[in-house]
Amino acid sequence: MTQKKQMTNPLGTDRISTLVARFAVPSIIATLVSAVYNIADQLFIGNAVGTLGNAATNVAFPLSMLCASLALLFGIGGASSFNLHMGAGRKEKAPYYIGNSITMLLSLGFLLLLITELFLNPLLVLFGSPADVLPLAEQYVRVTAVGFPFFILTIGSGHLIRADGNPKMAMFVTVSGAVINIVLDALFVFGFQWGMYGAAWATVIGQIISAAIAIRYFMHYHTVTLEKQHFIPSGKVLAQICFIGMSSGINQIAVMIVQIVMNNLLKHYGAQSVYGESIPIACAGIVMKVNQLYFSIVIGLAQGSQPIESFNYGAKQYKRVTDAFLLAASVGAVVSIISFLLFQLFPRQILGLFGSGSEEYFEFGVNYFRTFLFFTWLNFLQPISSMFFSSIGKAYKGTFLSLTRQFLFLLPLFVALPHFFGIMGVLYAGPIADLLSFAVGLSMVIVEFKHINKLEAELA
Numbered sequence: 001m002t003q004k005k006q007m008t009n010p011l012g013t014d015r016i017s018t019l020v021a022r023f024a025v026p027s028i029i030a031t032l033v034s035a036v037y038n039i040a041d042q043l044f045i046g047n048a049v050g051t052l053g054n055a056a057t058n059v060a061f062p063l064s065m066l067c068a069s070l071a072l073l074f075g076i077g078g079a080s081s082f083n084l085h086m087g088a089g090r091k092e093k094a095p096y097y098i099g100n101s102i103t104m105l106l107s108l109g110f111l112l113l114l115i116t117e118l119f120l121n122p123l124l125v126l127f128g129s130p131a132d133v134l135p136l137a138e139q140y141v142r143v144t145a146v147g148f149p150f151f152i153l154t155i156g157s158g159h160l161i162r163a164d165g166n167p168k169m170a171m172f173v174t175v176s177g178a179v180i181n182i183v184l185d186a187l188f189v190f191g192f193q194w195g196m197y198g199a200a201w202a203t204v205i206g207q208i209i210s211a212a213i214a215i216r217y218f219m220h221y222h223t224v225t226l227e228k229q230h231f232i233p234s235g236k237v238l239a240q241i242c243f244i245g246m247s248s249g250i251n252q253i254a255v256m257i258v259q260i261v262m263n264n265l266l267k268h269y270g271a272q273s274v275y276g277e278s279i280p281i282a283c284a285g286i287v288m289k290v291n292q293l294y295f296s297i298v299i300g301l302a303q304g305s306q307p308i309e310s311f312n313y314g315a316k317q318y319k320r321v322t323d324a325f326l327l328a329a330s331v332g333a334v335v336s337i338i339s340f341l342l343f344q345l346f347p348r349q350i351l352g353l354f355g356s357g358s359e360e361y362f363e364f365g366v367n368y369f370r371t372f373l374f375f376t377w378l379n380f381l382q383p384i385s386s387m388f389f390s391s392i393g394k395a396y397k398g399t400f401l402s403l404t405r406q407f408l409f410l411l412p413l414f415v416a417l418p419h420f421f422g423i424m425g426v427l428y429a430g431p432i433a434d435l436l437s438f439a440v441g442l443s444m445v446i447v448e449f450k451h452i453n454k455l456e457a458e459l460a
Contacts, residue, residue, distance in 0.1 A: 010165070011311040012087070016323040023162060024304025024328065026171035030158050031296035031303065033171075033178040039289045040182050041140075041199040044189040046286075046355035049136065053196065054354060055278045056136035058285025059129040059263060062256045063116060063141060067152050069252035070108045074101040075156030076303075077245020079163035080310050080391055081237075084244075087314025091224065098160050099230030100237045102218060105156040109149025116145040128263025130277040136196050143200035150204075150211035157214035163307055164222050173217070177210030247390045247398030251383075254406030259288070261414055262426060269423035275364050279357070280423060283365040286354050291373060294339035298380045301328040301335075302387035309391035318456040322449060325388050332380030340377035343369045372430035378438040385441045389448070397444060405437035 011019065045053040078101030085094040116123065124137045154173060161170040181202050188198030218226060242249075266280035273280075305328040312320040343350075347369035348362055357365075382405055389398035410433035417425030 009086070009311065011083075011308055012315050012317055012320070016308065016320055016327060019308050020301075020305055020324060020327050023167045023307055024301050024331075026167035027158075027162065027304040028297050028300030030171040030174040031300040032293065033175045035289070035292045035296040036178050036182065039293065040178070040185050041203060042286065042289055043354060044185045045196065045199050048189050048193075049195055050355060051282045051357050051361060052133055052278060053136055054282035054285055055130070055133045056140055056196065058281050058288070059124055059127050059133060059137045060141045060144070061285060061288070062127050062259050063112075063123075063145070063148075064151075065252050065256035065259060066112065067109070067148055068155055069249045069256065070112070071105060071152045071155035072159075072252055073245040073249030074104045074108075074241055075159035075245070076248045076306070076387075076390065077101065077241035077243070078156075079159040080244045080306060080393075081240050082160075082163045083307050083310035083391075084314045084393060086223065087311035095221075095224040095226055095230045096234060096237045097241055098163070098218075098221065098224070099226055100233055101156065101160055101241060102153070103231045103233055104238065104241075105153045106149055109152040112152075113145050113148045116141065116148070120145075127260050128267050128281065130267055130281070133278055133281070139196040140200050143197060144203055147204035147207040150207040153214060154207055154210040157211075157218070159303065159306075161214065161217055162303065165307075166217075166222065167304070169217055173210050173214045176213055177206035177208075179206075180209055181206030244390055244393065244395045247386050247395055247400075247402040250399055251386065251402030251406065254403055254411075258406045258410055258414070261411060265414055265418055265426050266423065269418050269426065273423050275360050275423070279361050279364055280426075282357075283351070283361065283368050286351060286365065287368045287372065290350055291339075291343075291376065294335065294376070295379065295383070297335050298332045299383050301332050301380075302384045304328065305384070306387055306391045309388060310393075313392040316455075316459060318452045318459075321392065322452055325384070325445075329381065329384050332384055333377075336377045336380040340373070343373045343376065367424070368427055371424070371427040374431040375434035375438070378434050381441045381445075382437050385445050388445070394448075397448070401437075401441055401444060404440050405433050409433035409436045 042054060042057050045057055049056075078097045081097040082094045085091070085097065120138060120141060121134075124134060124141065129137050154177060158170040158174055161167075161173065184202035184205055185199055188194045188202050192198060194201070262284060263281055266284055267277045270280040271277050305324045308324040309321050312318070312324070347366040350369070351357075351362055351365040382401060386398045386401040389395070389401065410429055413429035413432055414426060417428050419425070421428060
């Protein structure tokens with residue numbers, strides 16, 4: 001395919017600001033709504049069940065992170081590979097990356113469902129569940145595990161549908177299930193008084209509906225026709241998908257591991273403080289999920305810029321690649337500063353939305369917001385730059401960046417600081433890790449921009 005024909009694709013010709021808005025706004029809405037999946041249950045459970053219910057959803061949260069990891073590995077990996085091949089004019093190979101991704105999303109979802117149901121109790125204990133929280137966590141996860149295949153497909157399909165040039169449908173897939181989840185949460189938890197079971201079934205039903213809509217869309221994919229052979233797993237195709245998507249997937253695995261370590265540390269050091277075992281875990285769950293609302297906007301910006309960066313890098317339109325990154329980063333910086341101010345000024349009011357609690361509960365929750373998220377205004381750079389490197393096919397750099405905050409900085413700090421500061425050491429680890437990961441990400445982006453500018457000069 002000639003360069004001229006490649007550039008007939010709007011990703012290669014339309015204004016960057018128009019494209020970022022077209023792709024990022026639906027992506028932001030979709031990721032926000034996806035975060036609502038996690039936070040809606042917490043809101044209803046916190047008000048209906050109380051502090052122990054909040055702690056139970058936090059204990060279960062690592063499994064949601066594992067689902068997200070698998071979804072992003074094959075969703076982003078498949079979407080980026082597809083766009084890179086389409087941008088380079090290799091249309092006949094591109095659909096294999098979509099079909100193989102769909103196959104893996106569903107297959108791994110059912111495998112995770114089986115493993116969770118077989119080993120639920122030891123998994124929840126591993127995740128740091130206190131004894132008084134364990135029964136509630138078991139009730140919740142026993143049901144939500146049924147939705148894992150549909151949840152994974154829903155998250156992953158958003159990227160695959162966005163790669164097809166249809167960000168609005170990607171948004172609709174997620175929004176439809178989330179709205180149903182919220183409505184059923186109110187009905188099942190408050191109306192029928194089903195407690196943890198009600199919130200769990202509301203989540204599963206919403207996920208099934210979202211997945212059904214996605215499957216219907218894949219039957220009528222626009223830019224290519226998906227046929228039976230495209231869904232047969234290929235080692236070569238899956239290797240490239242995993243190579244490109246591993247940065248996002250590993251990032252979620254890192255978040256999951258950090259969450260598990262943090263829960264166990266909060267349980268251990270909480271027992272030695274006035275807060276006890278359950279209050280710190282409950283507060284941490286709320287803070288993390290509220291922060292996820294803000295973070296989902298940043299991730300939506302990163303995901304919205306991905307098709308633009310991938311296509312134009314494949315088409316050697318390097319100026320458009322850097323313009324897309326800079327615009328996403330600029331908007332992300334503004335959002336991060338606003339979120340930082342909200343977390344610093346109104347932490348008690350935010351906690352109050354999730355039900356009542358003791359004075360110790362609010363005291364620890366306020367400290368958690370203000371201390372752990374002190375440098376959250378720098379957090380926009382890591383996901384946007386990590387996605388940027390994956391989008392241009394440099395997955396090893398994206399993977400390294402995705403590991404900086406969680407594995408290289410936060411995890412060692414979690415282990416070290418509580419020895420000196422007790423439970424507050426867990427809180428101090430957050431801002432230090434944020435500052436260090438920002439510095440690493442910024443330096444890597446500067447170096448990459450110099451390389452891209454050199455490539456652009458060679459084409460002139």
